[in-house]
Amino acid sequence: MHNIKNICCIGAGYVGGPTMAVIAQKNPDIKVTVVDINEARIAAWNDADLDKLPIYEPGLDKVVAEARNRNLFFSTAVDEAIEAADMVFISVNTPTKTYGKGKGMAADLKYIELCARQIARVAKTDKIIVEKSTLPVRTAQAIKSILHNTGNGVKFQILSNPEFLAEGTAVQDLMAPDRVLIGGEQTEDGLNAIQALVDIYATWVPNENILTTNLWSSELSKLTANAFLAQRVSSINALSELCEVTGADVNEVAIAIGKDSRIGPKFLKASVGFGGSCFQKDILNLVYIAKSYGLNEVADYWEQVIIMNDYQKRRFAAKIIQTLYNTISGKKIAFLGWAFKKDTNDTRESAAIYVADQLLEEQANIVVYDPKVNAHQMQSDLNYLNTRSEEDNNQYLTTVSNPHQACKDSHAIAVLTEWDEFKTYDWQRIYEEMQKPAFVFDGRGILDKEKLETIGFQVYVIGK
Numbered sequence: 001m002h003n004i005k006n007i008c009c010i011g012a013g014y015v016g017g018p019t020m021a022v023i024a025q026k027n028p029d030i031k032v033t034v035v036d037i038n039e040a041r042i043a044a045w046n047d048a049d050l051d052k053l054p055i056y057e058p059g060l061d062k063v064v065a066e067a068r069n070r071n072l073f074f075s076t077a078v079d080e081a082i083e084a085a086d087m088v089f090i091s092v093n094t095p096t097k098t099y100g101k102g103k104g105m106a107a108d109l110k111y112i113e114l115c116a117r118q119i120a121r122v123a124k125t126d127k128i129i130v131e132k133s134t135l136p137v138r139t140a141q142a143i144k145s146i147l148h149n150t151g152n153g154v155k156f157q158i159l160s161n162p163e164f165l166a167e168g169t170a171v172q173d174l175m176a177p178d179r180v181l182i183g184g185e186q187t188e189d190g191l192n193a194i195q196a197l198v199d200i201y202a203t204w205v206p207n208e209n210i211l212t213t214n215l216w217s218s219e220l221s222k223l224t225a226n227a228f229l230a231q232r233v234s235s236i237n238a239l240s241e242l243c244e245v246t247g248a249d250v251n252e253v254a255i256a257i258g259k260d261s262r263i264g265p266k267f268l269k270a271s272v273g274f275g276g277s278c279f280q281k282d283i284l285n286l287v288y289i290a291k292s293y294g295l296n297e298v299a300d301y302w303e304q305v306i307i308m309n310d311y312q313k314r315r316f317a318a319k320i321i322q323t324l325y326n327t328i329s330g331k332k333i334a335f336l337g338w339a340f341k342k343d344t345n346d347t348r349e350s351a352a353i354y355v356a357d358q359l360l361e362e363q364a365n366i367v368v369y370d371p372k373v374n375a376h377q378m379q380s381d382l383n384y385l386n387t388r389s390e391e392d393n394n395q396y397l398t399t400v401s402n403p404h405q406a407c408k409d410s411h412a413i414a415v416l417t418e419w420d421e422f423k424t425y426d427w428q429r430i431y432e433e434m435q436k437p438a439f440v441f442d443g444r445g446i447l448d449k450e451k452l453e454t455i456g457f458q459v460y461v462i463g464k
């Protein structure tokens, strides 16, 4: 039986940071050290000013304040933390491969393998290794093979414990998860390792919400959950266009179908397209895995979710261009929001990036306001696409810290993120300060269309 006293988590990102903060808060007897090779990130996690934490998540500051330097530590001393730990979580990034075989589809597992090799090199005592990152099914096999061939006699058990938190609600999701999933080998040692991790979660998660499975079911359930969630968004987005041409209202349709308890009301909000670091990456990964087993129909089925999402982003940009008389060259267009969803500063794969890129191709002047995203991040998101020079991106997309400044003198406003504050603005004043006709393109369906039309705006809402 294991009695875990010391946890190390490799990777202090959106998952490692909040997850370990909550585990530490709920288990004051366990020392939890979160390590990362990114010195700036670790320094930010240790900043006395809680506003400077590297990740913005409502409620995270309080959890960190309670546990930090009590039993929660952030450090760049990776080897020392691994060596001291009974249990090591691997929570590093697993992006889509940008090179070689599987480029643009498969998950890049080089960071995972580096972690496994580092653990193999450093470990002197037996350890439980926990896959927290989202991984292709059967990755535990590769980790096991690296760890077991070190020849130094140290024993390892590998568990899969995927994370289901959503950004913006990370703390709430961690405090009351729908389920915690733990997969492990179905041997005596494997079951003991599973129990050790169950005990950690059981300090605050009801037992019936802690599921245990074999390794492969756990790994595959994570990819499957994200694929199903993204599929719902693509499904409602596909219907949003049909609503627009038929006079149906996508919100009314969503409510009507969501009342069916087999369908359920959540995750049916039509939008400019899903973003975030995981949906696209995980579905592409699923598609790649299916193809690698020769399951081409399965692969095509899931790929359609991505194809639909790309189409939705393009369709929104095209709508703006077409409505502004097919010419937006030199016109100021205000963007409200850049983050991929509200209540996060994360912009990875945000629809805003792709919509901006398309409008910049038509030589628009874009001015962006987002309550949590800075200019540097927006520029680096655009530059990453490599569509035009960094100078041009810098010149034609600017960032302001005040929504009125963004909207003043603009021809159109596009809502790209559903931040609550956008609903509370003085829209009468915004209207008066804009060029006429004043257009609003609500890519999130959050504004009051009738009210805006009464003021004088010409309003387009996705799915209406």
Ligand SMILES: NC(=O)C1=CN([C@@H]2O[C@H](COP(=O)(O)OP(=O)(O)OC[C@H]3O[C@@H](n4cnc5c(N)ncnc54)[C@H](O)[C@@H]3O)[C@@H](O)[C@H]2O)C=CC1
Binding pocket: 010, 011, 012, 013, 014, 015, 016, 035, 036, 037, 038, 041, 078, 091, 092, 093, 094, 111, 114, 115, 132, 133, 134, 135, 163, 164, 165, 166, 167, 277, 278
């Ligand atoms: N972002 C999210 O909401 C969710 C992400 N996931 C999964 O969790 C994993 C991590 O995602 P994020 O936390 O968003 O990534 P992230 O990019 O925010 O954080 C990963 C961190 O790992 C560090 N790192 C990489 N290699 C390292 C090494 N060898 N040693 C020490 N540190 C190293 C990086 O410097 C980075 O700070 C991914 O597999 C992702 O698919 C799962 C559920 C939710």
Ligand SMILES: O=C(O)[C@H]1O[C@H](OP(=O)(O)OP(=O)(O)OC[C@H]2O[C@@H](n3ccc(=O)[nH]c3=O)[C@H](O)[C@@H]2O)[C@H](O)[C@@H](O)[C@@H]1O
Binding pocket: 134, 163, 164, 165, 166, 167, 168, 226, 229, 233, 266, 267, 268, 269, 270, 271, 272, 273, 274, 275, 276, 277, 278, 279, 340, 341
């Ligand atoms: O593996 C992950 O990374 C995580 O991915 C998603 O979480 P996240 O991407 O943080 O946020 P979501 O709330 O799922 O939103 C994803 C995207 O879909 C969009 N969305 C979501 C719901 C909806 O009804 N409509 C819609 O357009 C959001 O605006 C956002 O751009 C999942 O919800 C988490 O369970 C999972 O752990």
